[in-house]
Amino acid sequence: MKRKMWSCMETQKHVIPFIDDQLSISDLDAFLYHMEHCPDCKEEYDVYYTLLMGMRFLESDNMSALKMDSEQKLLSAEDYLYKYKIKFIAKILCFVLLCVGMILQL
Numbered sequence: 001m002k003r004k005m006w007s008c009m010e011t012q013k014h015v016i017p018f019i020d021d022q023l024s025i026s027d028l029d030a031f032l033y034h035m036e037h038c039p040d041c042k043e044e045y046d047v048y049y050t051l052l053m054g055m056r057f058l059e060s061d062n063m064s065a066l067k068m069d070s071e072q073k074l075l076s077a078e079d080y081l082y083k084y085k086i087k088f089i090a091k092i093l094c095f096v097l098l099c100v101g102m103i104l105q106l
């Protein structure tokens with residue numbers, strides 16, 4: 001899977017979709033990669049996250065709106081992406097082994 005490389009502007013357009021868990025796997029990968037390497041965008045994300053989650057908390061009067069802080073959200077997304085990639089590799093390996101097994105039975 002080839003990684004997308006995003007500019008700061010492209011990354012900032014995806015902050016709210018990231019917070020709302022609406023990014024595709026490839027977009028999530030590009031977003032997290034940029035966040036890891038751009039302190040300015042990371043700071044901007046922290047501000048957006050804090051404001052957005054604070055507004056949602058005030059609107060809902062529900063503590064579940066504040067599940068995690070901005071750093072925990074990034075770490076959770078990194079963990080999800082890592083597990084997705086492992087499962088993807090495992091599926092490819094299973095397919096290859098199945099094909100080899102079928103060829104050997106011929």
